[in-house]
Amino acid sequence: MADAVKPLILVADDDESHRLTINKLAATWGYEVHTAKNGEEASEKSRKNSYSVILMDIRMAVMDGITALHKIKSHDPSIPIIIMTAYSSVASAVEALKSGAYDYLTKPLDFDELKITLERASDHARLKAENLALKSQIRTQAGSRQIIGNSVAMRNLKATLSMVAPSEATVLITGESGTGKEMVARLIHLNSLRHDRPFIAVNCASINENLLESELFGHEKGAFTGAISKRNGIFMQADKGTIFLDEIAEMTPHMQAKLLRVIQEREVQRVGGEEYIKIDVRIIAATHQDLVKRVKENTFREDLFYRLNVVNMRVPSLREKTEDIPSLCQYFIARLSEKNRKNIIGISPDAIKALISYDWPGNVRELENMLERAVILSIGEYVTESELPPSISKKNDENILDKCLSLEDIEKKAIMVALDAAGWNKSEAARQLGINRKTLHKKLKSYGID
Ligand SMILES: Nc1ncnc2c1ncn2[C@@H]1O[C@H](COP(=O)(O)OP(=O)(O)OP(=O)(O)O)[C@@H](O)[C@H]1O
Ligand SMILES: [Mg+2]
Known part of the structure; x- marks a missing residue:
């Protein structure tokens, strides 16, 4: 076998001589082998070790193979399990396949077939693991990009982030506009145990109160004009994930009261609904406003402020x-x-x-x-x-003409100067340049200007 690390497999069979034979053979084929005397032992061992493949007899006294298969699959659905069964019980092999077994072999075992099936299954496990690792790598790259900066302020921020992220604490992120508050929120989520669950961002300033309420908590059919069907809100969609409430200072008093209740009770009610639905979401809020001042001015609820401000992270300007x-x-x-x-x-x-x-x-x-x-x-x-x-x-x-530029470069500069002067209003820029809007569009496209 080419792999430097031997794949670890588990052989579960209540027939000792059978266990020994397979153990010896598999060892010569380059596997490291653990054995189990019954389904229960197999299930326990599979919790403690990470097996590439499990080879399991169907008929065992203490916990049969199918029950063990269900148990193992319930805590790790990705382990390939090969079932071994007597000729007479092919029906149970079919049942095993339906329950998620990787393959089955009939007894007495054909050792060539065993060797090939084991190879196939362990390759499958390896590819699956590699794929997962790659995905998580892509996820970190795509989601987080990177926090750049080694200033004292940024080092402190990164240190707080690594401490706070794995906790379940509610976080309030403050900082001026464009400092990286949303980036920090995403990184907290990506470095938390919730990372493979949704991260949903809501801008509380961009929609009116009624829409925000139904966006967050969902609504029943007919709750208001336009509510043509029942809908789950973001708190339900983000189940076991994280919600990012951006521009929290812009929440109306009514919504502040609703949110406070959700945080205290950990349950939501759809707009127009009776039923309370339990939720499991982590809340991260952000604002570029001075919330302490808002509390003093009585435009932001003090009790909500304390609920949100469990951990405060200030992103430096x-x-x-x-x-x-x-x-x-x-x-x-x-x-x-x-x-x-x-x-x-x-x-x-x-x-x-x-x-x-x-x-x-x-x-x-x-x-x-x-x-x-x-x-x-x-x-x-x-x-x-x-x-x-x-x-x-x-x-x-x-004067750009003082430099030795190509005509194209001069044109590009003229376009950028006109766009800047016109506040990126394209019609206005085109007018200043003495060309029509369509021509400007064509030129922007050919220069790759967005
Ligand atoms: N330290 C940093 N390293 C790398 N990229 C950064 C850093 N800080 C900010 N950015 C980038 O700057 C841009 C603005 O960040 P972000 O949208 O998170 O800011 P914000 O504080 O939420 O702004 P606003 O208050 O306007 O919503 C993003 O593209 C973000 O990736
Ligand atoms: Mg933002």
């Missing part, structure tokens, strides 16, 4: 961690360069200097957007100061 700007730039440029099919490998020291002295009202999101624009505009291997907007750089009002 970009102004407070300018030392992270170079690494954030490297990270975003690499991603954005690939996304926009460019070959930009870095950023010039002058540009970094200009970025560090800027105020960043829109924080990391503003930096990301600015770099995307710069990456699109860049013609060399580095983003330079002249690709940064006027608010940041003094250099970029220099």
